[in-house]
Amino acid sequence: MAQKVLIMGESGTGKSTSMRNCDPAITAVVNPVGKPLPFKNHFETLDNVTDAREIIKYIKEQVKAGKKLIVVDDFQYILAIPYMNRIKETGWDKYNDFGANYFEIIDVCKDLPDDVVVAYMTHLETLDNGLTTVKLIGKLLREKITIEGLFTIVLRTGVYEAKYYFYTQNSGKDTVKSPLGMFQNYAIDNDLNYVYDKIKNYYELGTYKSDEEMDKEDQKVAGDIEKPDASGRRSRTRKAEQKAEPVEKAEKTARTRKSRAEVEAENHEKMTKYQEKVDEAIQEAAGDSEEVDFDVAAEAAASVPAPELQKPPRRTRKERKTAEQTVEQSEPVQEEPEVTESESDKMDATPETEGAMNAPEPPVRGQRRRRTRQ
DSSP states (O other): OOEEEEEEOOTTSSTGGGGGGSOTTTEEEEESSOOOOSSOOOOEEEESOOOHHHHHHHHHHHHHTTOOEEEETTTTHHHHHHHHHTTTOOSSHHHHHHHHHHHHHHHGGGGSOTTOEEEEEEOEEEOTTSOEEEOOSSSHHHHHOOGGGGOSEEEEEEEETTEEEEEOSOOSSBOOBOOTTTOSSSEEESOHHHHHHHHHHHHTOSSOOOHHHHHHHHHHHBOOOOOOOTTSOOOOOHHHHHHHHHHHHHHHHHHOOOOHHHHHHHHHHHHHHHHHHHHHHHHHHHTTOSSOOHHHHHHHHHTSOOOOOOOOOOOOHHHHHHHHHHHHHHSOOOOOOOOOHHHHHHHHHSOTTTTOBOOOOOOOTTOOOOOOBO
16 A cells, blocks of 8 residues: 655645655656646646546556656645536535545555555645644535545645745644654655655655665754644744844843932942042142132032932832831831820810800891800
């Protein structure tokens, strides 16, 4: 049975271009659309054919002729082109034909030698549940057959920072998979020839490269991309982290500032030293005389450069809170004088009417009354 690999990706993400390093002597291409490949090549190709019987016949002939790598490019058009050709037909029978035609082209691998690798390149789609999988038509193949379940190796193309990659491990939101230990990195260069060599080395099929040779190849194609987390976000690449380190250090340095107390202490120290230098300058200008002329002293003081004082920053909340607590602790608490029992009795004995104002008398027209205390 031949080794199958499914490579899925959006258009323009490097599926067809991944064949650029493949050896034309051992490679044959099935091209259902018949479009030119995106690089100069001399591959043996079967163009503009979507019928499974013709494709299967071609694949077997090429394998018999010595081809070891068969590529079915634009595999989704095996479904799409017949669908468009029969779009006016009603009924569900045509979908059975599409599904059978599609499945037979995969199933042919069981009739091929073990040292042959067949790569199927197809577009992808994201389902309503957020899962990214191969692009299909109708519900037959998706509900009755899980296409990725027919493959041990499912890769996905991707573009990151203008570089083209194959993703080799499941991100949690797609159907990518590969055998344990086959690929050392989550992302590798989109090089189908490397994948072909890796498969033959891993399974030890036919004439294959040694482990030492593949270790060197692993280093060449290793992508500098970290596997995304559960939310689908990728962490920085190692190169990006190395570039960002000096910037982060600079930001941390720029953000570090002195506290208000530190600035005030430094300013006080500068002023103390400045005053000492001024005193020394005046003393030197005075010489042996006990009195110094004002103008001479002012000129001597002006000769000493004034220090550059820093503007104290605003207090932080923590500093303000600490200052308030210090003030509260330094202020003495005034205790209320105790009231003795005798004083309390006197206060209680005071009649309630004492100091009260007499009730106002009804006013007489044209006359003002003044309220007095009783």
